[in-house]
Amino acid sequence: MAQLSEDAKVFGPLMTIEQAAALAAERISPVSGIETVPLERADGRVLAADVAAPRDLPPFANSAVDGYAVRFADLAPSGDTRLPLSGRVAAGADAAGLIVAGFAVRVFTGAPMPAGADTVFMQEDVAVEEGFVRLPAGLKLGANARPAGEDVATGAPVLAAGRRLRPQDLGLLAALGLTEVAVRRRVRVAVFSTGDELNEPGTPLPPAGIYDANRSVLRALVARAGAEVIDLGILRDEPSSLGQRLRAAARDCDLILTSGGVSTGEEDHVKTAVTQVGELAFWRIGIKPGRPVAMGLIDGKPFLGLPGNPVAVFVTFAFVARAVIALLAGTTPARPQALPVRLDFPYRKKAGRREYVRVSLAPGADGIAVASKHPRDGAGILTSLTETDGLVELAEELTSLAPGAIAPFFAYDLLTV
Ligand SMILES: Nc1nc2c(c(=O)[nH]1)N[C@H]1C(S)=C(S)[C@@H](COP(=O)(O)OP(=O)(O)OC[C@H]3O[C@@H](n4cnc5c(N)ncnc54)[C@H](O)[C@@H]3O)O[C@H]1N2
Ligand code: MOO
Secondary structure (H helix, E strand, O other): OHHHHHHHHHHOOOEOHHHHHHHHHHHOOOOOOEEEEEHHHOOOOEEOOOEEOOOOEOOOOEEOOOEEEEOHHHOOOOOOEEEEEEEEEOOOOOOOOOOOOOOEEEEOOOOEOOOOOOEEEEHHHOEEEOOEEEEOOOOOOOOOEEOOOOOEOOOOEEEOOOOEOOHHHHHHHHHOOOOEEEEEOOOEEEEEEEOOOEEOOOOOOOOOOEEOOHHHHHHHHHHHOOOEEEEEEEEOOOHHHHHHHHHHHHHHOOEEEEEOOOOOOOOOHHHHHHHHHOEEEEOOEOEEOOOOOEEEEEOOEEEEEEOOOHHHHHHHHHHHHHHHHHHHHOOOOOOOOOEEEEEOOOEEOOOOOEEEEEEEEEOOOOOOOEEEEOOOOOOOOOHHHHOOOEEEEEOOOOOEEOOOOEEEEEEHHHHOO
């Protein structure tokens, strides 16, 4: 608590992720361009307009099983019914002309229902006798038949504007006969790393140099979030050139995303540069890791400065940058659905900050997975990310947890889409 109140004195109160997201939502509007893309290139894109069904799905009444189609009215009120066979219809074949009244028709899964037939017996349930079928009692009217429009009726709304398309959405659009959709243009995100210590992998490492890890993480995260990456490399810690580079980036992109240089030291130049060429909206969020996150506007374009430590980059991207990209893309930023897990470790934390703990999961005896904490939790330990499955979220008010406590868990897979 002492540390926290010191923090509050020096930096002002910490913002929650929700407050930061609300502030971002006030200032950010979606990109305006719209383009029409074929379905094969529409996965992950954001629908620009509502889609209504141009036709029924399924387009015609059909059988859900391999079996025998009949008129329910022809069945005996009790006991077996014996009906003569009048014909046969396979999937894709025409059922026109087949007589149903007083007959059974051999049908296959997906075959159109002959006119007048309303009920289908599964072939496993009937006895076939030379030109006849014996049908048991007990089937309900309409059994094993799929009416036209059972899935979607003509004109019904199917997908709403702002939806980020998933593979199953593309299946629905294709089933409705659509070949293309109107989507918003992709968000363009400029990605920089900052710091004089950084070097490109593949180049010789000078004394006190490290290779740039964050840009590789961010490029991939941005792409998974459905945006286009503009890779602007490593920026050096020179306040004057930093400002210029930020303004130049703002011309060509919808969001500027940097890592490093946003903390409190006099060597943390990014924040200063943003205040010189734009405006800073906030720069501290009450999460760990990841507290120093700067958000601002440069020539009308949002700027998001993530902290330098690689784990902090990952966490702040997952909970802050993804929401900003979603807003720009024209979709609603959804908080991923956490699942409950049981901790197998004790944990102590400061009140007033939400903490994300890197854990691995194992199956639990009672169906609730057991979460084990990675042994090293420094915000610079990249293997703490590669060797774990996701993040446990510990709320602001918690200060001490005992083994066995239940906590919300976010799988990395959920945080990187
Ligand atoms: N006196 C204080 N010092 C620090 C505080 C604080 O509150 N008071 N906060 C710490 C926390 S928490 C973090 S996170 C960092 C954030 O600082 P910056 O955003 O200014 O980041 P840097 O100082 O530039 O870098 C931090 C760390 O990460 C390494 N780094 C940076 N970029 C990359 C990259 N692209 N690839 C790999 N590693 C990178 C950098 O070398 C530093 O080691 O500040 C703490 N200090
Ligand atoms: O924000 Mo720092 O992320 O705790 O390493």
